[in-house]
Each structure stands twice: as C-alpha cells, then as structure tokens.
Amino acid sequence: MTVMETTGTRTDICAAPPQQNRRPDGEDRYTISEVVAFTGLTAHTLRWYERIGLMPHIDRSHTGQRRYSNRDLDWLDLVGKLRLTGMPVADMVRYAELVREGDHTYVERFELLRTTREDVLARIDELRGTLAVLDRKISFYADAGHALASERSR
Amino acid sequence: MTVMETTGTRTDICAAPPQQNRRPDGEDRYTISEVVAFTGLTAHTLRWYERIGLMPHIDRSHTGQRRYSNRDLDWLDLVGKLRLTGMPVADMVRYAELVREGDHTYVERFELLRTTREDVLARIDELRGTLAVLDRKISFYADAGHALASERSR
DNA sequence: TAGAACCTTGGAGTGCGCTCCAAGCAAGCG
DNA sequence: CGCTTGCTTGGAGCGCACTCCAAGGTTCTA
Numbered sequence: 035m036t037v038m039e040t041t042g043t044r045t046d047i048c049a050a051p052p053q054q055n056r057r058p059d060g061e062d063r064y065t066i067s068e069v070v071a072f073t074g075l076t077a078h079t080l081r082w083y084e085r086i087g088l089m090p091h092i093d094r095s096h097t098g099q100r101r102y103s104n105r106d107l108d109w110l111d112l113v114g115k116l117r118l119t120g121m122p123v124a125d126m127v128r129y130a131e132l133v134r135e136g137d138h139t140y141v142e143r144f145e146l147l148r149t150t151r152e153d154v155l156a157r158i159d160e161l162r163g164t165l166a167v168l169d170r171k172i173s174f175y176a177d178a179g180h181a182l183a184s185e186r187s188r
Numbered sequence: 189m190t191v192m193e194t195t196g197t198r199t200d201i202c203a204a205p206p207q208q209n210r211r212p213d214g215e216d217r218y219t220i221s222e223v224v225a226f227t228g229l230t231a232h233t234l235r236w237y238e239r240i241g242l243m244p245h246i247d248r249s250h251t252g253q254r255r256y257s258n259r260d261l262d263w264l265d266l267v268g269k270l271r272l273t274g275m276p277v278a279d280m281v282r283y284a285e286l287v288r289e290g291d292h293t294y295v296e297r298f299e300l301l302r303t304t305r306e307d308v309l310a311r312i313d314e315l316r317g318t319l320a321v322l323d324r325k326i327s328f329y330a331d332a333g334h335a336l337a338s339e340r341s342r
Numbered sequence: 343t344a345g346a347a348c349c350t351t352g353g354a355g356t357g358c359g360c361t362c363c364a365a366g367c368a369a370g371c372g
Numbered sequence: 373c374g375c376t377t378g379c380t381t382g383g384a385g386c387g388c389a390c391t392c393c394a395a396g397g398t399t400c401t402a
Contacts, residue, residue, distance in 0.1 A: 111321075112321065112325075115317065115318040115321050115322075116318070118311075118314045118315065118317075118318055119315060119318050120274075140329070143329065144326070144329045144330070147322055147325055147326050147329065148326060150322060151319065151322045151323070151326060154315055154318055154319050154322065155319070157315055158312055158315050158316070158319075160272045161272065161273060161308055161311055161312050161315070162312070163269065163272075164269040164270070164272055164273050164308055165305065165308050165309070165312075167265075167266065167269050168269075168301055168304060168305045168308065169305070171266075171301055172298070172301050172302060172305060175294070175297065175298045175301065176298070
C-alpha cells in the first residue's frame with residue numbers, strides 16, 4: 035500500500051492560483067513524482083494519460099524513467115481545465131491527436147475549442163439555475179423557524 | 189429494443205423554462221412513461237432512483253403500477269438540478285433520508301444545502317477560469333492566421 | 343554498499359451511475 | 373380472442389475514468 039494520493043481533493047486543483055508551486059527550478063526534466071506534486075494527479079493517472087494518447091510520449095532518462103518538460107506541464111494544465119468542464123477524456127484525446135497531426139488540423143482544433151467554449155457557457159448557466167433553486171430553498175429553511183418545515187417549500 | 193431514450197440530451201432538461209410541458213392536466217397520478225416524457229430520464233433510471241432510496245415509495249395503482257404525484261415531480265426537479273452540480277447520488281440519497289426522517293433533521297438539511305451552495309459557487313468559478321483559458325487559446329488561434337500555429341499558445 | 347524509496351510495464355480490478363434483460367402480468371383494440 | 377403496448381421485478385452488465393497489482397530495475401541516503 036504505497037502512499038501517494040491524499041494530496042488535495044482533485045477537483046479544486048486547478049482553481050488554485052496558477053504558477054504557485056510549479057516550475058520550482060529552471061529545469062525542464064521533472065520526475066513523475068514531481069509532476070504528481072505539481073498537478074495533484076496520481077502517477078497511475080499520468081501513465082494512463084500517456085497510454086491512451088492524451089499526452090505525447092514523454093521524454094525518458096537514459097534508464098527509461100519519465101522526465102516531464104515545462105511544455106508537458108502546460109498541457110496537463112489545459113487537460114485539467116478541460117476535465118473540470120466535464121469534457122470526456124475521449125474528446126481530449128481527439129484534440130491531442132489533432133495537435134500531433136500538425137498545422138493542417140488548425141480549423142478543426144479551432145472549432146473544437148469554440149464548441150467547448152459554448153458548452154462551458156451553457157454549464158455555467160445551468161449552475162446559475164441550480165443556485166437560484168438552492169437559494170430559494172435555503173431562505174425557506176432560514177425563514178421557517180424549523181417548526182413546521184417538512185419539505186414543502188416552493 | 190424498446191424505444192425510450194432519444195428525448196433530449198439529458199443535460200439541458202432542467203435548463204428549459206420550468207412548468208413548460210409539465211403538469212399537463214390537473215391530475216396527480218402520472219404513469220412512469222408520462223414522467224419519462226416530462227423529465228427526460230429513462231424508466232430504468234426512475235425505478236432505480238426508487239430502489240436506492242432517492243425517491244420516496246411511489247404510490248401504486250390497484251394493479252401495482254406506479255402513479256407519480258406532482259410532489260414527486262417537484263422532487264425530481266430538485267434531483268435534476270443537484271445532479272447538474274455533480275453532487276454524488278449517495279449525497280442526494282442522504283438528503284432524501286433526512287427529509288423522510290422528519291422535522292428534527294432540519295438543521296442538518298439546512299447545512300447540506302448551504303455547503304452545496306458553496307460547492308456550486310466554487311464550480312462556477314472553476315468554469316470561469318476554464319473559460320478564460322479557452323478564450324485565450326481561441327483568440328490565439330484566431331490571430332495566428334493558421335500559418336505557424338502548432339500549439340505553442342500562452 | 344546496503345537498504346529504502348522510487349521508477350518501470352501490461353493487465354486486471356473498482357466504483358459510479360446508470361442500462362438492460364428475462365419472465366411475466368395487465369389493459370386496450372380490431 | 374389474439375395481439376400489441378406498457379408495466380412489474382431482481383439481478384446482471386456496461387462505459388467511463390481511473391486505480392491497483394506483481395515483478396522487477398534504478399536512484400538516493402547513510
């Protein structure tokens with residue numbers, strides 16, 4: 035039972051002010067455990083991302099151990115943000131493929147970003163609707179002294 | 189292969205202006221397929237919600253078929269909203285239990301609603317952060333004519 | 343130089359939220 | 373009456389996104 039995990043709730047990782055404990059040196063060859071510390075992802079997940087093609091092939095040391103670059107960390111930042119929107123991993127893999135395929139996929143990438151943007155706007159709107167419902171319910175609970183409150187709000 | 193499904197994308201169900209095609213009559217004893225039409229959930233899911241305790245025991249016809257009330261539909265509305273926030277089903281079941289247990293769970297319910305509200309606010313903020321990243325990337329793509337665009341934004 | 347801590351791989355396992363199945367009962371229609 | 377359509381149940385199955393395992397090689401610290 036190795037240690038790992040236990041760092042952060044995995045959902046608010048990217049909510050923290052960026053560039054906080056990242057890029058601690060000017061170096062460009064981070065070990066997997068350093069990347070775990072920076073991103074809050076597990077080593078398992080990092081290797082899995084690579085296997086499924088969500089990451090480019092990560093550079094290796096002479097003995098075959100992963101050495102992540104700043105560019106890789108930038109990519110993980112983007113992936114983290116997209117993950118927060120609920121975008122399926124398969125879609126992110128698709129985007130990664132487009133990037134690997136080169137400049138001629140420019141238009142498709144652009145479209146993908148724009149539809150994702152629309153999705154995010156829609157999700158924010160949904161959440162605002164939910165917030166309104168919660169606020170109504172909360173003020174109902176706050177008002178009704180607790181005397182006759184048995185879930186008949188609205 | 190029965191029909192069902194195919195109605196709506198399931199994510200924007202509750203985003204539609206409420207009271208739209210709901211409560212079509214003054215009646216209070218909707219069949220499961222009517223509820224499927226109103227909510228966009230599948231009949232499978234509705235039965236499953238009941239099995240796991242996310243719904244109260246639904247009233248039955250003399251032959252044992254479910255007859256949903258307007259109150260049940262209200263509850264499904266709330267569940268739909270909470271689902272959009274990413275709240276785990278187990279937590280919603282917990283809330284449902286509190287409601288069933290009666291008035292003395294008032295404080296706990298209130299707290300649950302308030303923490304959920306905070307979570308929603310946090311999620312909206314995360315999404316706004318993602319939106320900012322997407323906007324930066326999109327304007328990068330828009331500017332760089334497509335000539336030398338090979339994923340080196342930021 | 344020993345030992346702990348860390349890294350590698352392919353493949354199997356897990357938890358969540360559904361999703362479907364089989365077998366059978368009930369209601370409406372030509 | 374037979375047929376179609378819709379409903380019932382418990383339990384099995386599925387897709388996603390990880391999560392972990394076993395067996396072994398590497399790197400760091402004392």
